[in-house]
Amino acid sequence: MSLYLCNPHKYLCYPSRAPSFRIFVDHHRPFSSAKTHLASAQTPITPVPRPVTMPVLAVPIATTTLSAIEQSKRLAAYTAVDKHILPEHKVIGIGSGSTVPYVVERIVAQGRELNKDRVFIPTGFQSKELIVMSNLNLGDVDQFPIIDVTIDGADEVDLDLNCIKGGGACHLREKVLAEAANTFIVVADYRKNAEYLGTNFTPGVPVEVVPFAYAQVLRKLRDILGSPNATLRMAKAKAGPVVTDNSNFVIDAPFPREIMQNPSTILAKIKMLTGVVEVGLFCDMAQAAYFGNEDGSVTVKRKVESRVVEESILPS
Numbered sequence: 001m002s003l004y005l006c007n008p009h010k011y012l013c014y015p016s017r018a019p020s021f022r023i024f025v026d027h028h029r030p031f032s033s034a035k036t037h038l039a040s041a042q043t044p045i046t047p048v049p050r051p052v053t054m055p056v057l058a059v060p061i062a063t064t065t066l067s068a069i070e071q072s073k074r075l076a077a078y079t080a081v082d083k084h085i086l087p088e089h090k091v092i093g094i095g096s097g098s099t100v101p102y103v104v105e106r107i108v109a110q111g112r113e114l115n116k117d118r119v120f121i122p123t124g125f126q127s128k129e130l131i132v133m134s135n136l137n138l139g140d141v142d143q144f145p146i147i148d149v150t151i152d153g154a155d156e157v158d159l160d161l162n163c164i165k166g167g168g169a170c171h172l173r174e175k176v177l178a179e180a181a182n183t184f185i186v187v188a189d190y191r192k193n194a195e196y197l198g199t200n201f202t203p204g205v206p207v208e209v210v211p212f213a214y215a216q217v218l219r220k221l222r223d224i225l226g227s228p229n230a231t232l233r234m235a236k237a238k239a240g241p242v243v244t245d246n247s248n249f250v251i252d253a254p255f256p257r258e259i260m261q262n263p264s265t266i267l268a269k270i271k272m273l274t275g276v277v278e279v280g281l282f283c284d285m286a287q288a289a290y291f292g293n294e295d296g297s298v299t300v301k302r303k304v305e306s307r308v309v310e311e312s313i314l315p316s
């Protein structure tokens, strides 16, 4: 079998290893409806032009002087890519948020030769655009259900590497890609490195719900599960609620410290509410978290035989 990944900008097709038929990956369809086309080995390769001309390699990172927080995000992202995105890794999950553009920037810097045989799986609209605009090969998790490494941001990470995610409402796809990955790595600035979840990130646990069930889920979160201030997340520049990439709503449910000390317990309870699609608590999923610090060092927390060890990488 040959895998041909059509590059949307240069219209090149890259063959993979096993010969017998070709799979064409159409970069221009929304990833949710991406289709794989089978063709005989003799079929000519037909490029699919992007309907709108977009700049190549336009990873949206400010070129002006970076703030301390942005530098910390970049430091974490660069260090994690250097340690975990190795030449043998061919299927790579790309998370969402403001730290992830630095991940993509560092991957692009590994060079065309390494990246031409790789496929990158997005966790949402933002990361799909990042991948396409960086001239990397786009795939989806239904085509590549086993991912070598997924790197993603987090809203907060606790002592045991449990995470709150979903501040950008991407946690459903993010969790699927984290689960699909042999290695799931988190990158963040120093503000996200906490003892308990909910310490600095106070809006609460993001809960994706199907729209028609939101009122019932909200009521149960408030009255039964102990989050009296749970609220439906409202959009900033649109009247009405935030609508996710999967056409759902998001409830933010803050819980008191005693509940957040056992995130997997509350995760299971929320997940059992009918109408809940996914919960932004990632328990026991990350193998390592990289936190960029203001002094230029990186704090690394990683799992070693089910224990979490912490080390510091000092600025060179």
Ligand SMILES: O=C[C@H](O)[C@H](O)[C@H](O)COP(=O)(O)O
Pocket (backbone or CB within 6 Å): 095, 096, 097, 098, 099, 100, 152, 153, 154, 155, 164, 165, 166, 167, 168, 169, 170, 171, 174
């Ligand atoms: O839904 C959004 C994601 O979970 C993000 O990865 C998370 O919000 C962290 O984003 P940032 O890197 O911007 O802090």
